[in-house]
Amino acid sequence: MKIQTSVPTSKVARASQFMKAGVKVGGNYIKHYSKKLMDPSLSKDELHKDNAADIYDALSELKGSALKMAQMLSMDRGLLPVAYSDKFTMAQYSAPPLSGPLVVKTFKTYFGKSPSQLFDKFDIDAVNAASIGQVHVAWKDGKKLAVKVQYPGVADAVTSDLRIAKPLAVRLLNLNERDIDRYMGEVESKLLEETDYDLELKRSIEISEACAHIPGLVFPKYYSELSSKRILTMDWLDGLHLKEFMRMNPSQAVRDQIGQALWDFYDFQIHTLRQVHADPHPGNFLMRANGTMGVIDFGCVKVIPDFYYDNYFRLVNPDTLEDAELTEEIFNNLEFLTPDDSLKDRQFFSDLFKEMTLMLAEPFAVDEFDFGDDRYFKKVYAFAEGLANVQELKNSKVARGSQDGLYVNRTYYGLYAMLNELKAKIVTTKPEWLRSKKLVA
Template identity: 45%
Template sequence: MAKSEEQEKLPTSKIARASQFLKGGLRVGANVVKHQAKKLLGKEVSQDDLDRENAEDLLKTFTQLRGSALKVAQTISLDTINFSKSFVEVMQNAQYSVPPMSGPMVVQVFKRSIGQPPEKVFDKFNIHAIRAASLGQVHEAWKDGKKLAVKIQYPGVAESIQSDMKIFRALAPRITKIPLEELEPYIQEMEEKFLEEADYRKELANSLAFKELCKDIPYLRFPEYYPELCGDKVLTMEWLDGLHLREYLASNPPYEEKQRFGQYIWDFYNFQIHKLRQVNADPHPGNFLFRSDGTLGVIDFGCTKLIPDDLYKAYFALGDPKVYEPKNRKRLDELFEKLAIYRPTDTPEEREYVRDLFSRFAQVLATPYRLGRMDFRETEYFEKLNAVGEEIARTRQLRGLRDFLFLNRTFLGLFNLFHQLGVELDTRCEYLPYYDYSHLKASAS
C-alpha cells in the first residue's frame, strides 16, 4: 500500500474514540432530519436511500476507528435479516477500505510485543502493509529463505473493545430501530468474540488446533505458524499466495474453477458444522484465498464457536419438511420454545404470527439442503430470503437464542458468497437423514 495512504495516528483513548462514535451518530441523526424534510417537501425519497447514506457515514467512522468498530461493520455485512439490503451492501466494503498504520507505528507495536524491532528478527521486513483489516494488518517478511506473513495488531484495539461496545450500545438502536434490550444478546456475543480475536496468543493456539482437525481434507491449505515469532500483538505464519474473493472475481476465472472452489467451501462448512460441531466465528470472504494450484487457502480461523448438541438438534430439526405438517404442530412449538423464538409474554395471536413467520424463514433458509442441488445465481431465491428477512426486521425484535442468530448469520454469509461466485453447487448433506435425494441420483445415472 502506498505510504501516502498510511494513517499516522489512531484514536486509542476512550475520549477520542467516543468523539468519533459521536460524530458518526450525529451524521446519522442529520441524515434522518434531511430525509424527513425532503418527504415534507414532496420529494421522492426512500428508506433504502436513507439506509445507504447512514451506512456510508458510519463506515467512514468505523474505518477510522478500526478494531471492534470495524468488526461491527463486518458482522453487519453478513446479516441480511436484521439490516436492510442497502445497509449490508455498504458494510461489505469494510474489509477493503482500511488505511494501514504508518511505519513508525508498526515498529512500535512489534517491538512492544516481541521485544525487538522487526529488522532484528527477520532477514527482511516490508514496513508497508500488504493488507489491512479490522484488528490488524499484514506485512511481508523473510527469514531463513522463507517468505512469511506477519500480522500486527493496531494499537489500543484490545484495550478499547469494551468501551467501544458501550458506545455502540447507545448508537445501535438508532441504526436498527430495534430496542436495546432486544439487541443486548447480539451485542454481547460480538463483544465476547472480539475480545477473543484480539488475543493473538489464543488465536495461535486455536489456529493450530483447528488446522489439526482439518488435516485430512486434501483441498484445504492452512499456513504453517511460527510460535517463536508470535506475541500478544504479533502473529507470524507462512505466506500463502492466493487471491481474496474480490481480486479473484476480477481475474475473470472460468466457471468450472469457481464452481470447484464454491463446492470446497460448502463441503468445508458442512464438515465444521455437522462433523466437528464447531465453526469459524467470523465467516466472511476474507478468510479464504483462491490459489492457482487449485487448493483453497484458509486464514484467520483463530476464533471458532462450539455448537452445543441441544442447539444443533433443535436448529437442524427445523430443516425437516415434516415438522411443518399440521399433525406435528406440537413438535414445531417445542422446537421454537427450545430456540427461544417464542417468548413467555406472547399472546396466542402473536404466537401464531411468529410460528408462521419463522416457519417460512426456516424453510427458505433450508432450501439448498432440501433441493440437494442449488443454483446460487438465481435471484428469485435471494428475493424470497430478503422478503422474509425484511418481514422479520419489521417486527423490531431479535427472537431466538444468540447461537440461533449466529448460525443464521453463518448461512446467510455463505449463501451471499456463493451468489457472488455465481455458481451451482451440490448441496446434499449426508448428516441430515430426512432429505430424499433419490431424484438427483436418478438424474445423474
C-alpha cells in the first residue's frame, strides 16, 4: 500500500494539486477525442475511468475536505458516471495512510508524548485510512483499542479547499454552480465539525448511550483521557464492512436483522433525538455473522431544526399530498417553491416535487418494505437521471430546497442504499402520526 509522508498544508500547495488534476483531465479529454476521430462509436467509459483515477489521486493526497467531497459523491449513484462513484468509494475507508513519523508528531503536539508512551502497545501502521483521519490499533490495560488520528492541516484547510474545489466540481463533474453556492455554508460547517474530535467525543458518548437500547447495535466505549482535539480513542469493534460482509453470503434472516437495526437506529435518532448520524456510508458500520452491528464515527451529526422537521415529515406522510392546500404550504416552507415563481412554474415544480416525494417516501407508506427490490431503486435512479435533462431545472434562477435538507436527504439516501445492498426486508417503524390513515384502517 502507498504510504504518504506529507500532506500539502499551504493554500498554494493544495491549489497546485487541484490544478494538477485539471491538467491531467484536460489531457484525458484530448486523448479521448483523438481516439474518437478514429472510432466515432467510442464511448466515454475509458475517459470517465481515467478522469476518476486522476481526480481521486489528487484528492487522496490532499486528505480532509477535498477527499470528503469524493466520499460524499460516491454515495450519489445517480449523480456521477459509475467510474467516478466506484473510484470515489475508496475514500470511505481505503485512502493512502500517513507515515509513522507524522503520526508520532501529531501525538507529541497534542499530548507531549509519543504513542508508545501513552499505550502499552501501538501499531504505527494504520489499519484504515479515510478522508479526515486514519485508524491505528493500540492496547492498554489488556484492552484492544482503535485510535483515530487526524491528518495534519485538515481543519485549517476546509474553507480554502471548498473554494478551490468548487470550480473543479462545476467543470469536471457537471454540477450546478448555483446549487453548490447555496449549500456551501452547510457543507463547510459540517466539515469543520468533523475535524473537531472534542465535539465528536461528546456526541459519540451522548448518542451511543441514548441508542444503546436498540436491539442489534453495538457501540464502543470512548476514552476522554486518551483523546484530544485531533486524536480520538475508543474500544476496538470487530466486524466487516458491508461489501466484505456480503461476500460471506449471510442468510436472509441475518441481513434482515441488521437492516432492521439500521432502520431503527435512524428512526430513533431523527424522531426522538432530532439529531442524526448523517454519514451513513459502509465505512462507519461493522457487521457480524450473528446479526449484530457495530456503529462508529459520529463526526458528522446533523441537528434537525424543529421547523424543518415538522414540514419535512408532514410531507413524508402519504396522506399529505392528497391535501393540495397543505402540500403547497409545505412546498413553500421547504423552499421547493419561491415567491418569484410564475403560475406556470409553480404548477410545474409542484407536480415534479409531488412525484419525487411519492417515490422517495414509498417505504413510509407501508408497514414492511423490501429494500432488496431492485425495481424500486432502478425507478429512483432513472428519475434522478431524468432530472438532469429537465430544462426548467437547468434554467431555474434559484436552487430549490432548504439547505437543512442537504444532510437529511443524504442520510436517507445512504440508509436506503445500504439497505438495498443488504437486500433487507424490514418493518418500517415510524411515529404514529407519520402513519397513513389508510394503514391504520
